[in-house]
Amino acid sequence: MVRPPFIAIGLLSACVLAYEVLLTRLFSIALWHHFAYMIISAAMLGYGASGTALTLLKDRITRHSGAVYVGAAAALAVLMPSAFLLAQQIPFNPLELLWDPTQPARLLAVYLLMMLPFFCGGLGIGLVFALCGAQASRIYAFDILGAGVGSLGVIGILFLVPPPRVLTSLAALAFLAAAIAVCELRLRQKWPAVLFLVLAVVAVAMPGIPVNRSPYKDLSQMLNIVGARVVEERSSPLGMVTVVENSWVPLRYAPGMSLNATNEPPPQLGVFVDGNGPSALARFDGNLAPLEYLDQLTSALPYAVLKQPRVLVLGAGAGSDVLQALFYGSTEIDAVELDGNVIDLVRRRFRDYAGNLYDRPGVTVYEAEARGFVSASRKHYDLIQVALLDSFGTASAGLYGLSESYLYTVEALQAYLNRLAPGGELAITRWLTLPPRDALKLFATAVSALEKNGVSDPARRLVMIRGWKTVTLLVKNGDFSAKEITAIKVFCRARSFDLAWCPGMRPEEANRYNQLAQPYFYEGAVALLGPARDAFIDSYKFYLEPATDDRPYFFRFFQWDAAGELFALREQGGMPLLDWSYPLLAATLLQALLASGLLILAPLALSRCRRTLPGMPVALYFLGIGLAFMFVEIAFIQKFVLFLSHPLYAVAVTLCAFLAFAALGSWLAGRSSATNKVPRAVMAMAALALFYLAVLPVLFQALIHWPDPAKIVLSALLIAPLAMCMGVPFPTGMARLADRREEAIPWAWAINGFASVVGAVLATLLAISLGFAAVILLAVLIYAMVCLAERRFP
Numbered sequence: 001m002v003r004p005p006f007i008a009i010g011l012l013s014a015c016v017l018a019y020e021v022l023l024t025r026l027f028s029i030a031l032w033h034h035f036a037y038m039i040i041s042a043a044m045l046g047y048g049a050s051g052t053a054l055t056l057l058k059d060r061i062t063r064h065s066g067a068v069y070v071g072a073a074a075a076l077a078v079l080m081p082s083a084f085l086l087a088q089q090i091p092f093n094p095l096e097l098l099w100d101p102t103q104p105a106r107l108l109a110v111y112l113l114m115m116l117p118f119f120c121g122g123l124g125i126g127l128v129f130a131l132c133g134a135q136a137s138r139i140y141a142f143d144i145l146g147a148g149v150g151s152l153g154v155i156g157i158l159f160l161v162p163p164p165r166v167l168t169s170l171a172a173l174a175f176l177a178a179a180i181a182v183c184e185l186r187l188r189q190k191w192p193a194v195l196f197l198v199l200a201v202v203a204v205a206m207p208g209i210p211v212n213r214s215p216y217k218d219l220s221q222m223l224n225i226v227g228a229r230v231v232e233e234r235s236s237p238l239g240m241v242t243v244v245e246n247s248w249v250p251l252r253y254a255p256g257m258s259l260n261a262t263n264e265p266p267p268q269l270g271v272f273v274d275g276n277g278p279s280a281l282a283r284f285d286g287n288l289a290p291l292e293y294l295d296q297l298t299s300a301l302p303y304a305v306l307k308q309p310r311v312l313v314l315g316a317g318a319g320s321d322v323l324q325a326l327f328y329g330s331t332e333i334d335a336v337e338l339d340g341n342v343i344d345l346v347r348r349r350f351r352d353y354a355g356n357l358y359d360r361p362g363v364t365v366y367e368a369e370a371r372g373f374v375s376a377s378r379k380h381y382d383l384i385q386v387a388l389l390d391s392f393g394t395a396s397a398g399l400y401g402l403s404e405s406y407l408y409t410v411e412a413l414q415a416y417l418n419r420l421a422p423g424g425e426l427a428i429t430r431w432l433t434l435p436p437r438d439a440l441k442l443f444a445t446a447v448s449a450l451e452k453n454g455v456s457d458p459a460r461r462l463v464m465i466r467g468w469k470t471v472t473l474l475v476k477n478g479d480f481s482a483k484e485i486t487a488i489k490v491f492c493r494a495r496s497f498d499l500a501w502c503p504g505m506r507p508e509e510a511n512r513y514n515q516l517a518q519p520y521f522y523e524g525a526v527a528l529l530g531p532a533r534d535a536f537i538d539s540y541k542f543y544l545e546p547a548t549d550d551r552p553y554f555f556r557f558f559q560w561d562a563a564g565e566l567f568a569l570r571e572q573g574g575m576p577l578l579d580w581s582y583p584l585l586a587a588t589l590l591q592a593l594l595a596s597g598l599l600i601l602a603p604l605a606l607s608r609c610r611r612t613l614p615g616m617p618v619a620l621y622f623l624g625i626g627l628a629f630m631f632v633e634i635a636f637i638q639k640f641v642l643f644l645s646h647p648l649y650a651v652a653v654t655l656c657a658f659l660a661f662a663a664l665g666s667w668l669a670g671r672s673s674a675t676n677k678v679p680r681a682v683m684a685m686a687a688l689a690l691f692y693l694a695v696l697p698v699l700f701q702a703l704i705h706w707p708d709p710a711k712i713v714l715s716a717l718l719i720a721p722l723a724m725c726m727g728v729p730f731p732t733g734m735a736r737l738a739d740r741r742e743e744a745i746p747w748a749w750a751i752n753g754f755a756s757v758v759g760a761v762l763a764t765l766l767a768i769s770l771g772f773a774a775v776i777l778l779a780v781l782i783y784a785m786v787c788l789a790e791r792r793f794p
Contacts, residue, residue, distance in 0.1 A: 005069065006142045014173070018173075022163060026084060026163050026211055029240050029275060030212060045592060046117070050749070051752070053746075054127060058130060076174045078171070079116050136734035136735045140727070148659030149656070152656040159236055164207075164211055222244055222246075230244055242272045243281070244272065255469060263290075266291075281318035282318075283355075296495055298466070298497055303324075305474075308328070311332070313387060314336050315386065318354075380424070384420060384427070389407075409546075410548050421477070427474055431470060436520050441542075441557070442554075460503045461477075462503075463501065497514075500525055510522035542558075585761060585764060589758065618789070623752070624783065626756040631759060633658050635776045636654060654719060658726070660723075665728050668728075669681075678728060679790070
């Protein structure tokens with residue numbers, strides 16, 4: 001291989017990263033979104049294992065390097081759809097992971113299948129590094145530039161094409177990369193290029209790979225009911241929206257409706273996102289009488305105190321909370337919904353069914369992320385209603401434990417309270433889980449937010465009630481009056497809802513209607529308002545520490561101290577008590593370490609070539625680069641989520657900017673003849689990271705009102721110098737090995753892949769426990785270790 005196939009490298013890398021992003025969507029539809037961590041580590045494992053294969057087989061591969069590269073690209077094209085198709089045939093059920101001894105083995109099988117396409121991609125790119133190491137900077141630049149384009153491109157394509165069809169399109173792109181490689185490498189036989197072009201056309205014409213949803217997802221359960229049928233389906237990167245109707249067994253969705261209610265809901269359609277839900281799209285013709293059932297929900301509590309309020313609904317979905325506001329006579333309703341497909345379904349496809357709900361006088365709908373909308377808004381409201389956004393099944397099973405949610409952090413509640421008019425109220429409704437988790441953590445978060453806003457006695461501004469299925473918390477911009485407390489008690493008494501907390505409440509007023517063994521909610525509220533709050537939080541069986549923007553994991557309830565006790569109850573129905581998504585992430589880390597040891601480290605340790613490989617400094621150098629790069633990238637993606645006010649924009653912009661500007665840094669490093677490039681780049685990166693930690697929160701808050709294009713440009717400009725510095729160490733190290741120990745390049749590629757496997761999962765575990773700021777600080781320390789290791793290079 002005389003000249004690297006730069007264009008083919010860029011296309012191949014674009015395919016690999018686009019496939020990685022796509023798999024997160026496919027697994028969100030088939031299972032649940034937190035399998036993204038498994039996918040990322042599987043990708044990096046494939047890269048690492050390819051480095052090991054190159055180290056052990058380099059002499060054999062070198063003689064046929066062109067054919068091997070082309071074969072790797074073609075194999076990637078075949079394996080991307082087929083590996084996913086085969087993975088779906090494995091009867092893996094994550095809900096049984098902790099008590100079915102066969103499930104871990106099935107998870108490992110899925111993990112290894114997902115690794116295969118990335119192995120092929122890593123084999124092709126690693127082979128070019130091994131044979132053309134002197135041009136490492138240019139190779140690395142094309143590699144990560146292609147990855148950046150792939151990550152951005154696939155998100156754009158997902159707005160136009162459903163995920164299953166994108167999978168076959170990526171296969172076509174990989175065949176195109178193989179065809180271009182035949183030409184770039186000047187292989188003697190040209191007919192493979194024609195064959196790959198034909199296969200690319202065939203792949204584009206193929207139907208999408210079917211996605212089999214877990215039978216335990218809400219949509220699967222709904223479609224098992226006789227008469228249920230899908231009437232509409234829309235797809236975007238935000239999710240697959242499915243609308244279901246049932247003329248035989250009508251949907252009656254009214255979360256936590258009072259058992260005293262005598263009026264049933266009107267006909268409804270079920271709206272599911274990625275198979276989770278439903279939310280209800282109710283038939284509405286302008287007549288408010290059929291909406292009387294909305295008066296029987298705990299979410300109606302604020303209307304017992306406020307009359308015709310100006311309302312902001314966050315997470316409007318299909319419009320239930322908007323209908324509730326209309327029922328109570330609100331004349332000014334702002335509704336915020338992130339998913340444009342949901343808005344379009346209500347506004348256009350089901351316009352007549354929904355009674356033109358989102359275009360009624362006084363109703364204004366905004367397609368925006370809730371937290372970002374509130375931060376940028378200058379309006380004040382009498383009521384801010386945070387809708388019940390998730391399903392009971394996923395919430396109670398702990399499926400959101402790894403979800404970053406900026407809706408329920410201390411800073412979020414502070415932002416909501418700052419948008420309330422004097423005497424206004426914030427209302428948040430959550431599912432009731434036993435023993436109490438969500439409700440008490442939300443209560444603790446509200447107490448902390450009030451205290452940070454300077455309220456000396458939060459107890460006088462809080463009310464919490466519970467029904468048999470839901471809990472509603474009120475936080476007032478001012479103290480509750482005696483008249484308002486009376487109205488709240490009358491509201492609860494008429495509907496048999498229990499008071500969990502209100503100012504001046506006596507213990508005997510708790511636990512009257514939906515009786516528990518003890519008044520857990522009241523006792524928890526008292527403890528969280530008292531001087532022993534910290535001791536209560538520390539000793540509680542579930543993690544109740546308020547979420548913050550630095551640790552935005554509101555749904556993390558797992559406590560290691562209680563894990564053994566809860567696991568012992570698994571055969572007595574105790575598994576729903578265990579927030580199993582957090583242990584799953586830890587298990588993924590252990591599985592990644594095990595698989596990496598077997599596929600990357602063990603073959604190297606047992607092979608004859610171990611005697612010729614460089615020593616510990618080189619290993620630490622490439623290990624540190626892999627860990628630190630993943631730490632910084634993952635942490636700063638989260639830092640930009642709040643500023644860009646849209647999770648898709650944040651991921652697309654930050655990931656693409658990191659990779660594109662790292663490519664530029666790599667290219668510039670290759671053109672520089674300086675001998676101390678790595679220390680300089682690391683020092684600059686460390687200074688920027690620490691500076692950003694201090695400055696970005698203030699800067700973002702000041703500029704949150706900027707239009708989206710301006711914020712995207714600013715974000716890219718902020719990322720540029722940091723990413724350029726991060727693009728220097730890897731190609732510089734590879735180039736030095738090419739000069740002195742060329743045979744060690746595949747080994748370094750394997751070590752870096754191993755570090756990235758561990759780093760992707762470890763960064764999230766550390767962020768959950770310590771916060772993203774700590775992850776960035778740890779990355780700075782690791783980069784300092786890289787500098788020390790670089791000084792001892794051979």
